[in-house]
Amino acid sequence: MRAVIVGCGRVGATMARALDTAGHEVTIVDLVTRAFDRLPATFGGSAVRGDGTDEDTLRRAGTEGADLFLALTEGDNRNIMAAQLALEALGIQRVFAKINDPVRAQAYAELGIGTICRTTMMAGALLGVLGQPDGGEPSIREGTGHGHEVAAAAGPVRGEG
């Protein structure tokens, strides 16, 4: 499959290496060239310097119609925007955004994008090891792949926050 990763931090670089090793076609995007130092010398995919929330950059990087899009930068909102761009403008069906704020993670899962929440994940794992109940909130949610219209049809609920 063709995978696009935005953000070459620890998580991004690890995913890029793993998917590349598994034989997938990987494109990784980061604002800073030095971030690509995290990739192994054997990395066979392409590394593109640019802003992953910029539609032009993503198109230039040949991300249109990819099979998977992972937004893994340090900024929740940057990830949210990149993922929505991928879903709505680049026609990528399977997208995940790393969203560390659990409230936002849930809100955007409802809007159709896949989310992964480090906060919930780490707290859950730690509580598990300690034998404590973890509240049962999922730390990773699959998106619907449909984007905006379908999600919006559910309608907003005034008063939730």
Next chain:
Amino acid sequence: MFVLVVGGGKVGYYLTKELSESGHEVVLMEKDRTRANQIADEIGSIVVAKDGCEGSALAEAGANRADIVAAVTGDDEDNLVICQMAKHHFAVRKTIARVNNPKNEPLFKHLGVDELISPTRMILGSIEQDIPVHELLHLASLSGDFELIEAQLDETSPAVGRNAREIALPEGCAIVAIVRDDVAQGISGDTVLRAGDKVIATGRPECEPALHETLIGVAIA
């Protein structure tokens, strides 16, 4: 009218000040505490020193009963998230986002932001008005996704020498007026267009290529 402004930069600061002076109820959210305190010292305790991207902070600032949320931080991605949270979590009737990259406009609109303000686009528009080009000029964005555009006709334009009735405009477009010899005038079916006329028309952005072809001819881009 209760307006929630998010982002305490220059735009947010002056916006809050103006709204407050004209008697509206307004709350400003600015996540940087030092900046928030500084603004509060000047314009009073209508500043919430919290991140407007967070649901709980929005709730605290009164997003529940806001008529309008204006997201005017310097970052497009933050403004998008603020508006989406306001819309989907708090059912705010009208959300306004400042957009720096004009290319983000279609995405933001598609994702449900009601009103987009792009300083880049505005300055661009102003510059374009001063350059005589064979292009459609954007004069303004109207509500309902309509645009007001101006087409400058010259001798080669296919619309020249024909009356308004003969010109097959794209579906959903209309000629509003023409400017001839620096005088604006309304248009009837009998008005014959001449070289030098400026045609003011309105339509949706997707009609633009067809409108361009009908009035000016194939783009010289």
